[in-house]
Amino acid sequence: MQFLQFDFALLNWVHNHLVPHSVPVLQFISDTTTFVSIAMALMVIMISLVKRSKPMRMKFFMLLTVLLLVVLASQGLKGVIKRDRPFDTFPSIEKLSTGGDSSFPSGHTLEAFAMAAAISILFSRKPIILPVYLWAIMVAYSRIALGVHYPSDVLAGIMIGTLIGWFVPWVFKRSFRLV
Numbered sequence: 001m002q003f004l005q006f007d008f009a010l011l012n013w014v015h016n017h018l019v020p021h022s023v024p025v026l027q028f029i030s031d032t033t034t035f036v037s038i039a040m041a042l043m044v045i046m047i048s049l050v051k052r053s054k055p056m057r058m059k060f061f062m063l064l065t066v067l068l069l070v071v072l073a074s075q076g077l078k079g080v081i082k083r084d085r086p087f088d089t090f091p092s093i094e095k096l097s098t099g100g101d102s103s104f105p106s107g108h109t110l111e112a113f114a115m116a117a118a119i120s121i122l123f124s125r126k127p128i129i130l131p132v133y134l135w136a137i138m139v140a141y142s143r144i145a146l147g148v149h150y151p152s153d154v155l156a157g158i159m160i161g162t163l164i165g166w167f168v169p170w171v172f173k174r175s176f177r178l179v
Contacts, residue, residue: 003152007150007151007152008086008090008150010144010151011086011093011144011147011149011150011151012090012092012093014141014144014145014151015086015093015094015144015145015146015147016092018145022145023096023146026096026097026141026142026145026146027096027097027142027146029135029138029139029142030097030108030139030142030143030146032135032139033108033111033112033139034111036112036115036135037067037111037112037115038067040063040115040119040132041060041063041064041067044056044059044060044063045057045060048060058172058176059122059123061172062118062122062168062169062172063115063118063119063122065168065172066114066115066118066164066165066168067111067114067115069114069164069167069168070107070110070111070114070161070164073110073160073164074105074107074110074111074157075107077104077105077156077160078100078101078102078104078105078107079102081102081104081105082101082102083102083103083104083150083153084103085099085103085148085149086103086147086148086149086150087099087147087148093147094147095146095147095148096145096146096147096148097142097143097146097147097148098148099148099149103148103149103150103153104150104152104153104156105153105154105156105157105160106140106143106149106153106154106156106157107157108139108140108142108143108157109136109139109140109143109149109153109154109157109158109161110156110157110158110160110161110164111161112135112136112139112140112157112161113136113140113157113158113161113162113165114160114161114162114164114165115132115136115161115165116129116132116133116135116136116161116162116165117161117162117163117164117165117166118164118165118166118168118169119132119165120132120133120165121165121166121169122169136161140154140157140158143157
């Protein structure tokens with residue numbers, strides 16, 4: 001019970017201490033999740049076609065697999081764990097963004113961290129990794145700040161997404177004997 005109180009207290013603090021006029025920016029960041037994820041995958045397939053690179057094409061299929069597993073994990077868990085949204089449970093939390101039926105886990109965060117983890121493994125260059133993780137962290141923060149997720153929803157999204165992002169390249173490398 002103490003954990004749930006801490007979860008709400010942190011949500012309440014973040015949600016009620018927003019930088020003035022930041023809601024449109026936070027909403028924009030939140031709304032970029034699927035667009036950025038798909039754009040990253042499309043960039044990889046375009047590079048593979050231009051360079052005629054089979055390794056890059058394989059990286060595209062890994063990212064595509066990550067995205068498919070994200071949908072399955074997120075929707076599957078939301079269907080099993082039907083947690084009410086914070087704005088439905090607590091009148092002090094104002095709904096500042098869109099949110100579906102179930103709160104757990106944060107699908108936006110799960111997707112952003114799955115892509116960030118996969119990109120960091122597939123393209124291990126700081127100029128790529130740092131912006132992708134910064135974006136993922138901003139997506140995670142935006143979901144709490146906008147009042148549509150508890151911090152524990154976001155933490156679960158970070159952990160599950162990171163596991164998916166690490167797991168898919170690991171399986172592909174072992175299954176297809178990739179270097």
